[in-house]
Amino acid sequence: MGSLTGSMLMAANALLVQQGALQATSNNIANANTPGYSREVPILTEATPVVEGNLAFGRGVNLQQIASVRDQLLQFRLYDETQQQGNADAQVSNLTQIENQFSSSTSGIGTDLTAFFNSLNQLATSPTSSSQRQAVLAAGNTLANDFQGTVAQLDGIKQNLNQNVVQSVNQINTLTGEIAKLNTQVSTLQNQGRDPGATEDQRDELIRQLSQITEITAIPTTEGLTITTGNGVPLVVANQSYSLQATPDASGAEQIHSQGQNVTSTLQGGQLGGLLSVRDQFLPTVTASLDNLAGGLAANFNAAQAQGFDLSGNPGQAFFSATAGAGAAASFKVAITDPSLVAASSDGAAGSNGNIANLAAVQTQKLASGETPLDAYAGIVFSVGNATAQAQAASQASTLGLQQVTDQISSVSGVSLDEETTNLIRFQHAFEAAARVITTVDQLTQTVLNMPST
Amino acid sequence: MRVNPNPANDILAAIQTTQAQEQTALLQLSSGKRVNTPSDDPSASASEIRNQATEARIDQYLQSVSSLQAQMQTADSTLNSVVTTLNQAVSLGVEATNGTLSDSNKAQIQQQIQGIIGSVVQLANTSFQGAYLFAGTNTTEQPFTEGAGGVTYSGNAGSNSVAIADGRSLQSSVPGSQLFQQPGSDVFGSLQQLSTALQSGTADDINTATAAVSAALNYLSGQRVFYGTALNQLNDDQTNLNQVTVNLKSQDNSLVGADPTKVATQLSQAETAHQAALAAAAKILPESLLDFLPIN
Numbered sequence: 074m075g076s077l078t079g080s081m082l083m084a085a086n087a088l089l090v091q092q093g094a095l096q097a098t099s100n101n102i103a104n105a106n107t108p109g110y111s112r113e114v115p116i117l118t119e120a121t122p123v124v125e126g127n128l129a130f131g132r133g134v135n136l137q138q139i140a141s142v143r144d145q146l147l148q149f150r151l152y153d154e155t156q157q158q159g160n161a162d163a164q165v166s167n168l169t170q171i172e173n174q175f176s177s178s179t180s181g182i183g184t185d186l187t188a189f190f191n192s193l194n195q196l197a198t199s200p201t202s203s204s205q206r207q208a209v210l211a212a213g214n215t216l217a218n219d220f221q222g223t224v225a226q227l228d229g230i231k232q233n234l235n236q237n238v239v240q241s242v243n244q245i246n247t248l249t250g251e252i253a254k255l256n257t258q259v260s261t262l263q264n265q266g267r268d269p270g271a272t273e274d275q276r277d278e279l280i281r282q283l284s285q286i287t288e289i290t291a292i293p294t295t296e297g298l299t300i301t302t303g304n305g306v307p308l309v310v311a312n313q314s315y316s317l318q319a320t321p322d323a324s325g326a327e328q329i330h331s332q333g334q335n336v337t338s339t340l341q342g343g344q345l346g347g348l349l350s351v352r353d354q355f356l357p358t359v360t361a362s363l364d365n366l367a368g369g370l371a372a373n374f375n376a377a378q379a380q381g382f383d384l385s386g387n388p389g390q391a392f393f394s395a396t397a398g399a400g401a402a403a404s405f406k407v408a409i410t411d412p413s414l415v416a417a418s419s420d421g422a423a424g425s426n427g428n429i430a431n432l433a434a435v436q437t438q439k440l441a442s443g444e445t446p447l448d449a450y451a452g453i454v455f456s457v458g459n460a461t462a463q464a465q466a467a468s469q470a471s472t473l474g475l476q477q478v479t480d481q482i483s484s485v486s487g488v489s490l491d492e493e494t495t496n497l498i499r500f501q502h503a504f505e506a507a508a509r510v511i512t513t514v515d516q517l518t519q520t521v522l523n524m525p526s527t
Numbered sequence: 528m529r530v531n532p533n534p535a536n537d538i539l540a541a542i543q544t545t546q547a548q549e550q551t552a553l554l555q556l557s558s559g560k561r562v563n564t565p566s567d568d569p570s571a572s573a574s575e576i577r578n579q580a581t582e583a584r585i586d587q588y589l590q591s592v593s594s595l596q597a598q599m600q601t602a603d604s605t606l607n608s609v610v611t612t613l614n615q616a617v618s619l620g621v622e623a624t625n626g627t628l629s630d631s632n633k634a635q636i637q638q639q640i641q642g643i644i645g646s647v648v649q650l651a652n653t654s655f656q657g658a659y660l661f662a663g664t665n666t667t668e669q670p671f672t673e674g675a676g677g678v679t680y681s682g683n684a685g686s687n688s689v690a691i692a693d694g695r696s697l698q699s700s701v702p703g704s705q706l707f708q709q710p711g712s713d714v715f716g717s718l719q720q721l722s723t724a725l726q727s728g729t730a731d732d733i734n735t736a737t738a739a740v741s742a743a744l745n746y747l748s749g750q751r752v753f754y755g756t757a758l759n760q761l762n763d764d765q766t767n768l769n770q771v772t773v774n775l776k777s778q779d780n781s782l783v784g785a786d787p788t789k790v791a792t793q794l795s796q797a798e799t800a801h802q803a804a805l806a807a808a809a810k811i812l813p814e815s816l817l818d819f820l821p822i823n
Contacts (some may be wrong), residue, residue, distance in 0.1 A: 198591050427685070472540070
């Protein structure tokens with residue numbers, strides 16, 4: 074049979090449960106704008122009824138758990154999209170810097186090349202004019218300065234990339250250390266049968282930050298989450314984190330080591346992957362193309378010089394000097410300072426311009442790469458522009474992808490203030506009603522107690 | 528399905544997108560170019576580099592053409608003066624064959640012929656911007672010197688050519704030896720011959736010498752045609768090159784130029800989209816259940 078005391082106790086428990094539910098709601102409202110926060114829901118269950126004869130009396134409500142609402146699969150997708158965006162953004166910002174070196178259509182190596190050969194054509198109209206010989210030298214120097222300047226700028230970008238690599242490695246180490254600690258906390262809480270939601274939120278947020286820096290794989294195991302790089306270099310295993318070390322190699326390029334092994338080439342994705350791909354793959358091809366252009370131009374032009382004679386009738390000497398092969402662009406300079414040494418003459422007479430045709434022909438002479446100097450330069454501009462455009466497209470795509478996943482996660486785990494307000498009202502009403510039950514039972518008890526005794 | 532309760536990020540992203548579109552359109556309008564960095568259109572950028580190099584090269588050809596025009600006009604008018612002077616010599620020679628002339632008259636004429644030799648040497652030594660025009664390629668040395676043994680040539684037989692279009696160059700000079708000392712039409716030789724004949728020769732000698740001067744004159748007039756033809760060619764080339772420049776400029780514009788009408792339309796579309804995004808934000812963001820609950 075039901076009892077007044079039973080009802081009283083049930084109502085008292087209901088008050089506690091609704092308070093708990095209100096607390097969860099209040100926590101949700103408080104964290105409405107916290108990044109990475111997953112909303113919590115009170116899990117209410119009906120208490121096991123007491124069966125007396127053919128009657129089953131309910132025994133009220135239990136607050137079983139305050140559970141975080143999350144979808145682990147969406148989290149993994151979030152890490153992947155974040156990684157892609159980090160990668161594309163790092164590429165865009167660095168490639169844009171490289172692109173800036175090749176952006177101007179009114180200055181730079183391309184314009185200098187044409188101006189240099191134009192100065193020769195102008196010299197052809199009056200081969201003995203010292204001012205026009207000087208102009209050839211000046212145009213050569215402008216070209217040399219721009220070769221050197223461009224290479225210096227690219228070097229600066231490379232150094233920046235190296236600094237960013239070191240920073241990224243430091244960030245990875247800080248994050249993996251934190252994640253390992255949180256891993257321990259999560260498994261402790263789980264072992265105690267408690268919901269580790271808040272700690273998991275923190276850990277998920279840190280993993281998201283980590284995946285912005287490098288591509289990761291997260292594998293849930295019984296001891297906690299194992300995190301490796303995309304290619305399996307361990308970062309966090311249960312409560313243990315494995316740090317990465319950045320050390321410069323002979324050329325000054327920072328190499329990344331894990332447990333003594335060079336893992337630089339295996340790191341892909343994320344900001345770090347973007348930095349490394351620009352530094353180790355893209356930048357070297359641009360530098361090599363510039364070296365090919367500078368070295369080939371110097372060699373061809375010097376060969377044409379040697380075919381002619383200078384103003385004094387001596388055989389033409391080298392006009393440009395440049396190291397052969399790598400470093401040609403950086404070392405490219407005009408080797409002569411005396412304008413009379415331009416070998417315009419083909420017959421040794423001062424007024425002859427016969428060799429200018431040979432000198433000017435270098436403009437259309439093919440370099441080792443099979444292109445004319447100007448085409449080689451246009452090719453560099455194309456590849457720089459193309460790489461930047463591709464990275465920009467990838468960045469836009471990943472922004473959309475990331476937005477979609479974030480929306481999906483938010484639709485599962487995000488706090489809706491309208492929903493919380495509704496819950497607030499529901500729990501408030503339930504609390505008030507439970508309190509009313511207590512006063513009613515109290516009145517009934519009074520009535521019983523005031524019953525006249527016989 | 529639960530709806531994403533926080534549309535703020537999406538709205539912000541939409542506003543940023545439309546803002547970026549506006550900026551792109553504005554940049555294109557203000558620069559007049561569709562391609563402002565290589566990544567805007569990599570292949571158009573590469574073509575633009577080639578195009579601009581061609582434009583600059585054509586500009587140079589035009590400059591070369593006008594330098595050559597000045598130089599060759601000087602040469603042409605110098606030769607014209609030589610022709611005039613030689614005509615005088617021929618008239619003097621014809622005058623001298625007149626039997627009524629006294630020896631002193633002949634001596635006078637001979638003096639005049641000597642003067643003519645001097646002025647033709649001077650003309651043949653004409654220089655343009657410091658370079659002798661009729662010295663072959665040895666333009667730094669005075670080519671003709673009048674000495675005891677007649678006029679000597681210290682230039683050479685070389686000649687220069689100047690590129691005036693892709694794959695085309697124009698011979699810019701004729702060596703002085705070819706102009707003034709061609710065997711059979713030797714200007715200085717024939718004048719000297721006339722002078723000697725006037726001093727000590729017979730009427731026949733004077734006749735022969737005058738005929739030789741006349742032959743040299745005809746030959747030189749023939750050589751002048753080289754300069755006339757070249758100048759005509761230069762004029763034609765100038766017109767062609769100017770036309771090519773116009774074509775290149777219009778090509779350049781179609782490669783990387785922005786179509787103002789199109790961009791202006793894009794700009795106004797972006798503006799509309801931007802305003803719509805802002806209006807949506809203004810409408811959605813403030814809405815909350817709390818607004819509708821009584822405050823007690």
